[in-house]
Amino acid sequence: EVQLVESGGGVVHPGGSLRLSCAASGFTFSDHYMDWVRQRPGKGLEWLGRIRTKPNRYNTEYAASVRGRFTISRDDSSNSLFLQLNSLTTEDTAFYFCTRRGPNGPNDYWGQGTLVIVSS
């Protein structure tokens, strides 16, 4: 059974940093591109970025809203995905979801999300 479990959320002050993790199991993690998507409370879904696989040089893509502030990385040896969040503002308060890019292109499995609250 495919499972994605995020962790690392919490309360952080504006300007602060946080590192989110996603533990993957039930599939060959190293074979899949992985994405982060967020959802501000009561709002819609916002794609943040993607990390490719080793054969694709672990190249990344980012949404303009987070490029330069957020960094996606992965550790295939531990089946883990990461999201480093820097220079946080109140606009970054959201649930952050780890999601697998499936073989047909869209995101076929999602974690339950982890909540990040940016507040002074």
Added chain:
Amino acid sequence: DVQLTQSPSFLSASVGDRVTSTCRASQGIRSYLAWYQQKPGKAPKLLIYAASTLQSGVPSRFSGSGSGTEFTLTISSLQPEDVATYYCQQINYYPVTFGGGTKVEI
């Protein structure tokens, strides 16, 4: 960026009704469109990909159609468990983008 405009943003219907959500893209995205269902407090669930292909395990009352710039999600006979918000997503261009959602209530 490709903008996806979903309509309506909210709809209320009765059990057994046929309901439709439309997703319009600001530029052509071929058939690289997916639909997701999100229930309150839960993660999104993939329903349809490639505009019209049903994800494994999804009830056949859900269907998708369209290509280019106009797409439709249809629930042929609305059930109580279909109360949710439905999002479209384009994966033809970076950045990947989502529509604003259609909230379905009974």
